[in-house]
Amino acid sequence: MSQSQIDILQRALTREKAARKSAENILESKSKEFFLLSKKIKNSNTKLKNLLNEKTSQLQGVFDTFLDAYVVINLKGNVLKMNGSAKNIFGYDIDKEKINIINLIYKRDKKYAFDSFLELTQKGFFNNYTARVITKEKKIKWVQINASIIYDVNKNPVAAQGVVRDITQDEIDANLLLESKNRLLSLIQNLD
Numbered sequence: 001m002s003q004s005q006i007d008i009l010q011r012a013l014t015r016e017k018a019a020r021k022s023a024e025n026i027l028e029s030k031s032k033e034f035f036l037l038s039k040k041i042k043n044s045n046t047k048l049k050n051l052l053n054e055k056t057s058q059l060q061g062v063f064d065t066f067l068d069a070y071v072v073i074n075l076k077g078n079v080l081k082m083n084g085s086a087k088n089i090f091g092y093d094i095d096k097e098k099i100n101i102i103n104l105i106y107k108r109d110k111k112y113a114f115d116s117f118l119e120l121t122q123k124g125f126f127n128n129y130t131a132r133v134i135t136k137e138k139k140i141k142w143v144q145i146n147a148s149i150i151y152d153v154n155k156n157p158v159a160a161q162g163v164v165r166d167i168t169q170d171e172i173d174a175n176l177l178l179e180s181k182n183r184l185l186s187l188i189q190n191l192d
Contacts, residue, residue, distance in 0.1 A: 069164035091136030106132035142171040
């Protein structure tokens with residue numbers, strides 16, 4: 001092998017060594033960057049997880065102590081979650097038994113209930129829905145409901161949530177007042 005060929009091979013070897021060294025430096029630098037970014041991401045994930053747990057705990061506290069009944073259902077009407085006030089109104093405990101809201105609707109109010117549910121799914125909410133429900137003990141109660149749809153991150157409806165207020169006593173009082181008014185009117189008309 002001639003000297004010029006040896007010189008060419010030595011220069012090529014020197015270039016390869018320099019290129020490998022440069023690649024190793026770049027790899028080491030990128031590896032260090034990746035490690036630091038990975039560490040930052042882990043710290044961020046930990047912070048987000050802690051924040052999520054804190055917010056979840058706060059919401060659970062509100063959910064548990066809310067005076068009015070709060071109910072979450074899937075779009076087929078199955079109750080997914082209810083607070084203590086809802087258990088008191090309806091008499092059901094979803095931890096022990098499954099319940100679908102269709103079973104709670106008073107028969108004469110079914111069309112109104114289905115129309116309102118359709119409005120809920122189309123508009124995304126309804127307010128002051130007033131109807132009768134049948135409790136587990138087969139008692140009829142009057143309730144007023146404000147409800148809204150729960151959407152996923154892609155804006156697809158996944159569930160509905162509602163605040164339910166027992167207005168049975170208000171309805172009884174209103175009926176008693178109306179009866180008293182009618183009796184009084186009848187009495188006044190018969191005085192003549």
